[in-house]
Amino acid sequence: MTEAGRAEFADAVQDAGAALPPDCQQGFARLAKLVRARPHKFQLLILDCRDETLRDRLSEDLDELLQVSGGRTTRLRLSAKDHPDFAAVERALTRLAETNAAIHVTGGSAWFDTPRWEAFNIRRDAIAHEVRTSLLLWLDEDSIADLARVAIDLWAWRTSVITFATAPQRLTMREPDIRAIDDRTRDERAARIEFLHRTLLEPDIPEDIRVGFALEMGDLAASLGRVAEAESAYREAVAAATDEHSRAVTMGRIADILQVRGALDEALRIRREEELPVYERLGDVRSRALTMGRIADILQARGALDEALRIHREELLPVFERLGDVRSRAVTMGKIADILQARGALDEALRIRREEELPVYERLGDVRERAVTMGKIADILQARGALNEALRIRREEELPVYERLGDVRARAVTMGKIADILEARGALDEALRIRREEELPVFERLGDVRERAVTLHKVAEALIAAGGLDDARAPEIHAAATEALAIARRLKFADGVAYTGTLLAQILVRAGRIDEALPILDEAEAGFATLGDAAGLEQVKQIRGTLSESAG
Amino acid sequence: MPDYQPPRDILEVLQHIEFEEALEPTDPRRVDTSEARGSQKTLGRLARKLGLLMEPERFLPLTQKHILFFGHVGTGKTTELKFYAAELERTKYFLPVEVDVPGVLDRNNLQYADLLMAMAHALLQALKRERIALPKDGIEELETWFAEKVATRAELKEFTSEIKAGGEVSVGLPLLGKLFTNFSSAFKANATYKEELRRVIRNTFTQLAVAFNRLISSAENALAKKNRKSPVRVLFVIDGTDKLRAEDRRRLFVEDTELLLAVETLAIYTAPIALKYEDALVGRLDADLVLPMVKLQDAYGVRCEPGWRAMREILLKRADRSLFDGEQDIERLIENSGGHPREMLRLLQLCCEFAEARIDAQVVGQSVAQLASEYRRLLQPDDYKLLVQIDRNPLDIGNDEAIRRLLYCLALLEYNDGTWRRSHPVIRTLEGYRRADAAVAAET
Numbered sequence A: 001m002t003e004a005g006r007a008e009f010a011d012a013v014q015d016a017g018a019a020l021p022p023d024c025q026q027g028f029a030r031l032a033k034l035v036r037a038r039p040h041k042f043q044l045l046i047l048d049c050r051d052e053t054l055r056d057r058l059s060e061d062l063d064e065l066l067q068v069s070g071g072r073t074t075r076l077r078l079s080a081k082d083h084p085d086f087a088a089v090e091r092a093l094t095r096l097a098e099t100n101a102a103i104h105v106t107g108g109s110a111w112f113d114t115p116r117w118e119a120f121n122i123r124r125d126a127i128a129h130e131v132r133t134s135l136l137l138w139l140d141e142d143s144i145a146d147l148a149r150v151a152i153d154l155w156a157w158r159t160s161v162i163t164f165a166t167a168p169q170r171l172t173m174r175e176p177d178i179r180a181i182d183d184r185t186r187d188e189r190a191a192r193i194e195f196l197h198r199t200l201l202e203p204d205i206p207e208d209i210r211v212g213f214a215l216e217m218g219d220l221a222a223s224l225g226r227v228a229e230a231e232s233a234y235r236e237a238v239a240a241a242t243d244e245h246s247r248a249v250t251m252g253r254i255a256d257i258l259q260v261r262g263a264l265d266e267a268l269r270i271r272r273e274e275e276l277p278v279y280e281r282l283g284d285v286r287s288r289a290l291t292m293g294r295i296a297d298i299l300q301a302r303g304a305l306d307e308a309l310r311i312h313r314e315e316l317l318p319v320f321e322r323l324g325d326v327r328s329r330a331v332t333m334g335k336i337a338d339i340l341q342a343r344g345a346l347d348e349a350l351r352i353r354r355e356e357e358l359p360v361y362e363r364l365g366d367v368r369e370r371a372v373t374m375g376k377i378a379d380i381l382q383a384r385g386a387l388n389e390a391l392r393i394r395r396e397e398e399l400p401v402y403e404r405l406g407d408v409r410a411r412a413v414t415m416g417k418i419a420d421i422l423e424a425r426g427a428l429d430e431a432l433r434i435r436r437e438e439e440l441p442v443f444e445r446l447g448d449v450r451e452r453a454v455t456l457h458k459v460a461e462a463l464i465a466a467g468g469l470d471d472a473r474a475p476e477i478h479a480a481a482t483e484a485l486a487i488a489r490r491l492k493f494a495d496g497v498a499y500t501g502t503l504l505a506q507i508l509v510r511a512g513r514i515d516e517a518l519p520i521l522d523e524a525e526a527g528f529a530t531l532g533d534a535a536g537l538e539q540v541k542q543i544r545g546t547l548s549e550s551a552g
Numbered sequence B: 001m002p003d004y005q006p007p008r009d010i011l012e013v014l015q016h017i018e019f020e021e022a023l024e025p026t027d028p029r030r031v032d033t034s035e036a037r038g039s040q041k042t043l044g045r046l047a048r049k050l051g052l053l054m055e056p057e058r059f060l061p062l063t064q065k066h067i068l069f070f071g072h073v074g075t076g077k078t079t080e081l082k083f084y085a086a087e088l089e090r091t092k093y094f095l096p097v098e099v100d101v102p103g104v105l106d107r108n109n110l111q112y113a114d115l116l117m118a119m120a121h122a123l124l125q126a127l128k129r130e131r132i133a134l135p136k137d138g139i140e141e142l143e144t145w146f147a148e149k150v151a152t153r154a155e156l157k158e159f160t161s162e163i164k165a166g167g168e169v170s171v172g173l174p175l176l177g178k179l180f181t182n183f184s185s186a187f188k189a190n191a192t193y194k195e196e197l198r199r200v201i202r203n204t205f206t207q208l209a210v211a212f213n214r215l216i217s218s219a220e221n222a223l224a225k226k227n228r229k230s231p232v233r234v235l236f237v238i239d240g241t242d243k244l245r246a247e248d249r250r251r252l253f254v255e256d257t258e259l260l261l262a263v264e265t266l267a268i269y270t271a272p273i274a275l276k277y278e279d280a281l282v283g284r285l286d287a288d289l290v291l292p293m294v295k296l297q298d299a300y301g302v303r304c305e306p307g308w309r310a311m312r313e314i315l316l317k318r319a320d321r322s323l324f325d326g327e328q329d330i331e332r333l334i335e336n337s338g339g340h341p342r343e344m345l346r347l348l349q350l351c352c353e354f355a356e357a358r359i360d361a362q363v364v365g366q367s368v369a370q371l372a373s374e375y376r377r378l379l380q381p382d383d384y385k386l387l388v389q390i391d392r393n394p395l396d397i398g399n400d401e402a403i404r405r406l407l408y409c410l411a412l413l414e415y416n417d418g419t420w421r422r423s424h425p426v427i428r429t430l431e432g433y434r435r436a437d438a439a440v441a442a443e444t
Helices: A003-018 A024-035 A052-068 A086-095 A114-122 A125-132 A140-151 A151-155 A184-201 A208-223 A227-240 A244-261 A264-282 A285-301 A305-323 A326-342 A345-362 A368-384 A385-404 A408-422 A428-446 A449-465 A476-489 A494-510 A514-531 A533-549 B010-016 B041-051 B078-088 B112-129 B136-150 B154-164 B172-188 B195-204 B203-229 B246-255 B257-262 B273-279 B305-318 B328-338 B341-354 B361-378 B381-392 B401-408 B425-429 B431-443
Strands: A043-048 A073-077 A102-106 A134-139 A160-163 B065-071 B094-100 B233-239 B266-272 B285-292 B414-415 B419-423
Touching: A003 A024, A024 A043, A024 A052, A024 A160, A024 A533, A024 B010, A024 B341, A043 A140, A043 A514, A052 A073, A052 A102, A052 A134, A052 A345, A052 A428, A052 B233, A086 A102, A086 A114, A086 A125, A102 A151, A114 A140, A114 A151, A114 A305, A134 A140, A134 A160, A140 A151, A140 B361, A151 B195, A160 B341, A184 A208, A184 B233, A208 A227, A208 A244, A227 A244, A227 B010, A244 A264, A244 A285, A264 A285, A285 A305, A285 A326, A305 A326, A326 A345, A326 A368, A368 A385, A385 A408, A408 A428, A428 A449, A449 A476, A449 A494, A476 A494, A494 A514, A494 A533, A494 B010, A514 A533, B010 B341, B010 B401, B041 B065, B041 B078, B041 B285, B065 B078, B065 B273, B078 B233, B078 B266, B094 B112, B094 B203, B094 B341, B094 B431, B112 B172, B112 B195, B112 B203, B112 B233, B112 B246, B112 B257, B136 B203, B154 B195, B172 B195, B195 B203, B203 B233, B203 B414, B246 B257, B246 B266, B266 B273, B273 B285, B273 B401, B285 B401, B305 B328, B305 B341, B305 B419, B328 B341, B328 B361, B328 B425, B361 B425, B381 B401, B381 B419, B381 B431, B419 B425, B425 B431
Parallel strands: A043 A134, A043 A160, A073 A102, A102 A134, B065 B266, B065 B285, B094 B233, B233 B266
Antiparallel strands: B414 B419
């Protein structure tokens, strides 16, 4: 390459990298330099990137950069369907290497397991000989750790390891699933509640029947959003419980309610002290697994994603597979997908939703879970900018189901997501209307403080975007952010404290209330540190910098 | 090549770094590291094991000697062996015959039968290069073995017909040449009849070994005539056996030792350092020759200048001095390599990835941190404590599985033929190491 060509390439790399997140620019420059400097040579570039949206962006930028100099690139997505074994991957790589300067290999985090890493390790000589090009292996941290552990010789062959880190997205805790498959309509359920209520008033019902009835009444009330009524029914069931197993099951239902309300410490205590020991003592592996799943939900909501993922993969899935419980397996896969989705592993999350969840719920006729899963698919499409399809799913495949089932909470959450799409399209007034009229009152009535906090945060953001800090809406903004932060503190939600804290601190700074803003900023910083959110920490740093400048 | 100019451009440096590349003795990038490694006597020791006293020159070879040459992966075993082979060839007492295992065999599924055929193939090629013809009695036993044991087997019909295709190569050395070429190809390409070939070789090994020994001695007699020196011995230099899978390595060097020793020849095999400490490696293989690491300091921390000089020379043959901001940057790169040439190349490559035009203190710092983070992915929590304990007591440690794994992955580096060891310097910058260090300090 000539001196001028080198300078031109360096400028092009800088230009392409400038639009990337700051944390990724240097990694991108390293990647571009390696691919460009070593044409027609085998090199194994291990790229650590959980966020698939970011990965796609980096790949596209690199492709454009290489295309300017005539270098062709391609993609190989690993899937069990197309690549039953590593031999199939080797054949594909060999074919693609003939005409491409770089091959992006994606899907590896899910596709590779120990035998497949071993197979790659064994075939590394042949691959290096046949694939005279840059192999860009996009993985996540866990699969890179597996590679280093299982295939140490292949690891030694790496040309470079480049990390593209981004903070995980905010993760919403899924409400506990407190009902089995139940497609009765709202009216049917209301009628059944009435019947159960009347029956339970009779004094001489045997205790074992009373427990069953009270549990059913609680489940039905909970499904209709009548949380207080549900809790009352569960407590009646606990009082009537004749054996430790049914008592543990009923305590679990109370923990579900507490979890929805955000009383996570107490919910966690019940799970660990009043449920788990009983199931372990009785050898009830399924109930134990389900309880571990609930514990994982709480850990997940508090940002302990690795531990939550471990529980789902190692403690739940094997049990359900052994028991042949396809529904619980699908639910667990869904929770794994939730975590992957939060970390940006959208392709794999989408695959799980479509291949491992939807077919199961359709086969079981579980219309509610199908709708929930479609909603998750819409979340991914929304994150990728496919707003029309996401909106269609919300309106046509989710809302009607929740309305028919009388699930007011799910309907409100879905309306909130429709508002997100409308906001993204600039329909701010309609989005704000939905939040104020169709979300907040429902969450308040249900006692769902967490969703209320999230909605209040969004209301404050929407009003600020509409210029509300400069007019009469300023007190409403302040009140909304203050209440949202108070809830996040109470629930010990690190993401809520971090994001809403930063928002409130900015509002206070804008109002000149610096002394009040500073301690909140400290809290937000601690929250971002817990989440490992480098971008958030940087934002806090910038706000502090602005404050120092204005003070100095 | 006196005109050699190291690359003066970052991209050019990056372009030419190849971790797997071994240097020929005449390569201008090769640096004499014998003083730096403390291995001035290694060539002499090797020659002596082969029966050659260098000064005064006297050659008293044993009938057979199979030597393992240990060293860390990437520490320069192949480059050094190429040099040793060239030096030994200059004496005219040896014909080095190189067998590049990764190049000619499937090193991920290798048995002694495969290696034997590759050795025979390499010997015939070397003889061809030397324009040496063998008398009939030197090769007829091999021809007989093929005709009786291979060509008669129905399961190997396809293999046999491939060899016999083309009437012009039906007898003598051309037949054997084709025979061994096809054997090696079948083993490398995992042909369907590979297992059957292995079975035949194993079942008829005694006859085959005798025939192969006759071929070797016939070649050696012919060489003696050509070199006008007696005796002259074939020396097989078998490279790449340090990179075999653990189970294949064990089978070759532990379970099949007797088969190795049935071949009456001189042979040297590369072997990973971790193998040296496996309990099962006992017996008649010569297993004490180690290529030491370049020593930057002694066991007590005293700086060893020859090591620094050699590493500096290696570095500056890969990247021109003008690319470095200052001497301190060069020193820091050397220091963090631990005296391991490939690790220094890895650091240099990282510098080229991070640098815009020149390598300065910040770039070196980033590169060290990056390499450290790559080791962090490899290490288990307990490894840090073990490394700290070794660093605190480098002369007195065991050789259990955990230590062998650390040696294999270069987290632990061995100096002075294994008399002392130290953790890789970049690992000592990791938080996990620091915490383990503090914990061990608190315990003592």
